Amino acid sequence: MLAGSRRFVLRPTFMSTSPTPLRLTSVYYFPAAEPGEITAAHELGKLTGASVSANAGAKTGVTVALASRGRPARLPAAAQTATAWMWLRIAEDGSGEICATHGSFLFAAVRLLATATSDLTREKLAAGVWLPATFGWHRPHWDACYTQYWRSARKFEPERYVAALAEAGFTHCEVNGLQAHMPFEDMVAFEYYPQFYTYAPGFNHFIDTPLTKGVWPAHYLDANLNHLKKLADLGRRYGLKPGVCMFEPRTMPDRFFAKYPSLRGARVDHPFRSRLPRYTMAQDHPIVQRHYREALQKLMRHVPDLSYMSVWTNDSGAGFEHTASLYVGRNGGPYMIREWRNHDKVAQAAGESIVRYLKNLQTAAAELNPDFDVILRIEPFKVEHQHIKAGMGGHVTWEAPSLLVKGYDVPYAHPKYPENKAVAGSLFHTTMDQAETDTLTASRAQGCEPVLHYSASGVMNHEPLLGLPFPRMLHEKFTAMRGAGLNRISCLGGLTNAAQAPYWPNPVVIRAAQFFPEKPVEQVLTEYATTLVGPAQASSLLTAWQDFENALMWQPLVGLYCAFGFCWQRTWDRPFVPDVEAVPAAEREYYERHGCFQHNNPGLVDLGKDVLFDLITQASGTKMAADMDQHVIARLRPLIARLDGLAKATEQISAPGAPRRVSPENAAAAVFADLRDRVRAYLHWVSSLRSVCAWCESVYGYLQAPDAATKASYEQKLQGAIDLELANIRGLIELLETTKSEVLVVSGVADNTFFYGENLVENLKTKIRLTEKYRHHAPRIDQDIFWRPLPGTTWPEGWSAKTP
Structure with missing residues (x-):
């Protein structure tokens, strides 16, 4: 019997499966079957030992087919009005059908047969099991690894x-991932900005139109487009409908606007993070509207079943003109609204223009697929909100x-x-x-x-x-x-x-x-x-899952760090010292090179800041560090000890040199060891998060202290936090060097801002060395970091950028 959903398909012809009690002779699919039908049929054949072939009118065996090919005769009446379901009927003589409204549900139905639950007994299967889906439209969103x-x-x-x-x-899968490790974008020295184009890449990274031809290299576009098509094809094999999640309208390089200056729209970059102003095209210009129509249609001709476009915007090099949440404030091209109008009128004009943009995309897509959905992530538009929603309907909608x-x-x-x-x-x-x-x-x-x-x-x-x-x-x-x-x-x-x-x-x-x-x-x-x-160990595993959730539920949500910021800020591998700049710049370069830092970003020297954001205050740092000590870490340590005991107790030790015996106990040991190591990884993660909060508590407290005694108490507290973080990182190194589990996502290409590379352990050891070397410097934060000149430049001689 297969061990539930933990067994994943390995390759299309390769599906590693164990025998199931259900044995069939023949499995059929229609000659004109879609890829998802064929994959599900072959998976059923592998599970049951049946032959698999195309046959439209088979009288015996089990037919795997979409409901659009004809509904089974025994389908319950409720299915007539339902739009998302699966049906499984397999009689004792090996005849029957597996039918579903969605191609992906066919594969899900077959995999259900591989699980040892009470939901699909022989008796139930012989009568037929109808399973309506709770959600008829269910997609991964911002699909991290895919x-x-x-x-x-x-x-x-x-x-x-x-x-x-x-x-x-x-039911769907997201397919617009770059083939390249990082995007091809214009840049200048000492800025962190092009990396923001690596996620949710827009049209310009896959195709060009007559308007943009030559702006991006053809070899770059073709590589990314071919990768997108392959991802769509993989999803299609399993009945998943392809879609895209794009930051749009995205910027064009300034060399484009040198050629077409009247198409310049809004400046959308983050002025603290970029050193090169970046502009979108004027979205209401007829030429720009045509560009977007042709871009989407060109993409759909390569992927004809593309079913939706999720529009993320007003961030990461994308934005709509004259909207209030643009980083540099309301701005845009000359066509949307004249100057000196009040904020309400500007918000109305901007909101209505966004709707025009979305509908322009949908009507273009509808020429190829009338059911194509255009979906706007609506959070950035607080003041334009009502105007945008008022213009939506049909296949133009929103998400949040x-x-x-x-x-x-x-x-x-x-x-x-x-x-x-x-x-x-x-x-x-x-x-x-x-x-x-x-x-x-x-x-x-x-x-x-x-x-x-x-x-x-x-x-x-x-x-x-x-x-x-x-x-x-x-x-x-x-x-x-x-x-x-x-x-x-x-x-x-x-x-x-x-x-x-x-x-x-x-x-x-x-x-x-x-x-x-x-x-x-x-x-x-x-x-x-x-x-x-x-069954003997199931309750122990259930309790361990519950105990971990009980600890997780108490974790404070630390702004930025509890999202992408943990890696952005290089939380694990940067030295944990009272004065970051006591570490010479050359020795900091190993982690600063991939941090989301700018030369004058307070985050370089202050763990509680990022650009103009106060992520952690002295008060919040104090509270969150204490909360993690009392409610999270205190729960994790006994859980890890218990899981370690379970892993060792269930492991069967063979005699030296003898082959390891495969047994249920071995399997249980692997499960408990895997969970132990994942909980350990979380312990090291949350302990470093706790260290960041303790740093803010102690360093800010020291700098604000009114007298030497108070300063000394905060300095002592910080040294205690450093001891804890050093022990924590040593434990993390030991885990990463010994675990058999992939407890964290690691880039197989190279270290980067968004997650660590395979040199993480090396960097952690460097952190320990530098922390020990520079831990006894007095706490210090350069309060004038904003005003620093770019590397390689200086202010005029005698000029001071110090705050008065």
Whole structure:
């Protein structure tokens, strides 16, 4: 019997499967079958030992087909009006059918047969099992490893990944990932900006039009386009519909505007991070509108079944003209609104222009696919919000972490820290306010079906960790989304590198919520735990998952650090010292070269700052460090000790030189050891997060102290924090050098801003050396870092940039 969803498909012809009690003679698919039908049929053949062939009118055997080819005769009446479901009927004589509305559901249905649950007994299968899907539209969103900034992840296998998506009940996959490690973008020295184009890449990285021909090299465009097509093809094999998530309207290089100056639109770059002003095209200009129409249609001719475009904007080199949330403020080209209009009029004009942009894309796509969806991530548009939503409808819609969002304000607080309001869409967001349903009803009355995103992984939660279990929290969120009446949902970050977390319960819970929503989560987890470690140890695994969630629930959400900022700020590998600049610049270069730093960014020297953001204050640092000590770390240490004991107790030790005996106990030992190491990785992650907060508490306290005695007490406290961080990093090194599990995502190409490279251990050892060498300098932060000249330049002789 297969061990549940933890077994992932390896290759199309390769699917490593164990025998199942279900034995079949013949499996058929239609001669004109789609790739998803063929893949599901072959998977069923491998599971059951059956022959597989194309046959439109087979009288025996099991036929695998989409519902669009004809509905099974025994389908229940309720299926006539349902739009998303699967049907499985297999009689004792080996005849029957597997049918579904979505190609990916066919693969999910076949994989359900490989699990040892009570849901698909022989008796139930003989009568026929109809499983309506809770969510008829379910996609990964900002898919970290498949398309976005973790796409160079070590040991990531794209086909295993899309198979995991289909098995979990997803319907779509995101395909616009760059083939290149980093994007091709114009830049100047000493700026950090082109790297922001590596995720959610827009049209200009895949295709050109007559307007943009020659701006990007043809070899670069072709490589990225071919990669996009391959990703779409992989998803298609498993019945997943392709779509794109793009930052648009994105900037054009200034050499483009030298040729077409009248097409210059808004400046959208972040003036602190960039050294080269970057502009989009004027979105209302007819030439620009045609460019976008042709760009989308050209892309769709390469991927004819492209089904949606998610538009992210007003960040990362993209933005809409005259909107209030542009980094440099409202600005744009000359065509949208005349000067000296009041803010309300500008907001109205900007909002209506955004709607025109979205509808221009949708009508262009509709010529090739009438059902193509254009979806706007709506959070950036607080003041334009009502004008945008008023113009939407049909296949032009919006998405957010909450349907109540207006700007970045949402009514959800951390479950343990009500003062923390920034949890919408994160793993801590597990409930849905009744007002969500009211907003959904109003949107549907307008003909608009919004999309709500949720978190299932470490992406934007605890990057760069892999495979942390929080199945009950996740199931609670799914139950809440179902209760709110949602039909369209998206998984922020996708399932990351799921194949490298082979015992991860989160995808199992997602599948259960999709196809067995009434099934208690404890039953789902008990059945899965039993397949992993056997009935004798299942309760121990269930308790360990629960205990980890209990610790995780108490983790404070530290701004930026609990998203992409943990790696951005080089939290693990930068020296942990009272005065960062006591470390000579040459010795800091190993980590600064890949940090999201600028020469005058306070984040270079101050762990609680990034550009103009105060991430951590002295008061919040004090509280969060104490909270992590008391509520998180104190829970993790005994859990790790217990898991270590379980791993050792269940391991069967062979005699020296004898082959290792494969047994249920060996399997259980591997599961407990894997979970132990993932919890250890989280302990080292949250301990470093705690260290950052303690640094802010102590360094800020020292600098603000009114007398020498107070300074001394803060200095002593900081030295204690340094001792803890050194021990923590030594433990992390030991884990990374000994674990058999891929506990964190690591780039197989090179170290970069968004996640660490395979030289992480080397960098951690450098951190220890530098921390020990420079730990006893007095705390110091350069308060005038803003005014520094660029490297290689100086201010005029005698001029001071010190704050008076």
